[in-house]
Amino acid sequence: MAKDAVTIRVQSEDFDPGVETQRLHEADPTVGAVATFLGLVRAHPQEDGAVTTMTLEHYPGMTEKALAAIVDEARRRWPLTAVTVIHRVGPLAVGDRIVFVGCASSHRAAAFAACEFLMDYLKTRAPFWKKETTASGETRWVKARASDEERALRW
Amino acid sequence: MALSIKYFARVRDALGTSGETLAWNATWQTVDDLRQALCARGGAWAETLSREEIHCARNQQIAAWNDPIADGDEIAFFPPVTGG
Numbered sequence: 408m409a410k411d412a413v414t415i416r417v418q419s420e421d422f423d424p425g426v427e428t429q430r431l432h433e434a435d436p437t438v439g440a441v442a443t444f445l446g447l448v449r450a451h452p453q454e455d456g457a458v459t460t461m462t463l464e465h466y467p468g469m470t471e472k473a474l475a476a477i478v479d480e481a482r483r484r485w486p487l488t489a490v491t492v493i494h495r496v497g498p499l500a501v502g503d504r505i506v507f508v509g510c511a512s513s514h515r516a517a518a519f520a521a522c523e524f525l526m527d528y529l530k531t532r533a534p535f536w537k538k539e540t541t542a543s544g545e546t547r548w549v550k551a552r553a554s555d556e557e558r559a560l561r562w
Numbered sequence: 563m564a565l566s567i568k569y570f571a572r573v574r575d576a577l578g579t580s581g582e583t584l585a586w587n588a589t590w591q592t593v594d595d596l597r598q599a600l601c602a603r604g605g606a607w608a609e610t611l612s613r614e615e616i617h618c619a620r621n622q623q624i625a626a627w628n629d630p631i632a633d634g635d636e637i638a639f640f641p642p643v644t645g646g
Contacts, residue, residue, distance in 0.1 A: 535645025
């Protein structure tokens with residue numbers, strides 16, 4: 408896999424999942440499968456103080472290195488022809504796209520597995536932090552979930 | 563020389579600062595020695611920098627508490643990550 412087939416971006420602006428998916432296979436006719444994951448800011452109306460905005464903070468410099476290390480690990484484990492990881496930072500609203508992970512391979516098994524691996528590792532090893540703002544203007548840092556760590560430990 | 567120390571997210575909010583430059587102390591051998599020196603300031607420092615609640619990075623790589631520390635390092639303290 409060529410180094411230029413890896414795309415890692417940390418950005419405040421939105422992205423187009425269709426364009427990003429197309430990029431994962433258009434340059435390589437050996438690609439038979441592309442698996443993608445799209446993460447969104449969700450509403451959770453069952454909880455008190457519904458969330459209106461989410462602010463994503465990160466550690467500039469380390470974030471890019473951590474994502475590159477996670478992608479390298481995925482490439483070591485599966486035969487991937489291209490990988491894209493895009494993570495947004497800054498203020499986001501309910502329904503906004505937060506994260507895109509896409510993996511291209513000859514066959515679906517590697518693409519599916521690598522995509523899930525990348526998300527599980529990103530959620531537990533990349534230095535991003537979410538802060539929620541409720542309708543009343545109250546802010547709170549999102550707590551890490553043990554279930555995310557358990558998922559990452561499966562690999 | 564000196565250490566560059568960074569604080570992120572809940573840790574930064576609780577300490578009221580995003581970072582500082584600290585004169586190197588030759589008695590520090592591990593990341594945890596630095597953490598304990600910061601905790602010795604008391605108050606929010608002692609409450610926030612409890613080892614069970616936070617993670618640390620040395621030169622932008624996740625570090626274990628007993629990892630060595632050296633003059634000129636960039637050390638960061640932050641809560642468990644919640645991206646994705």
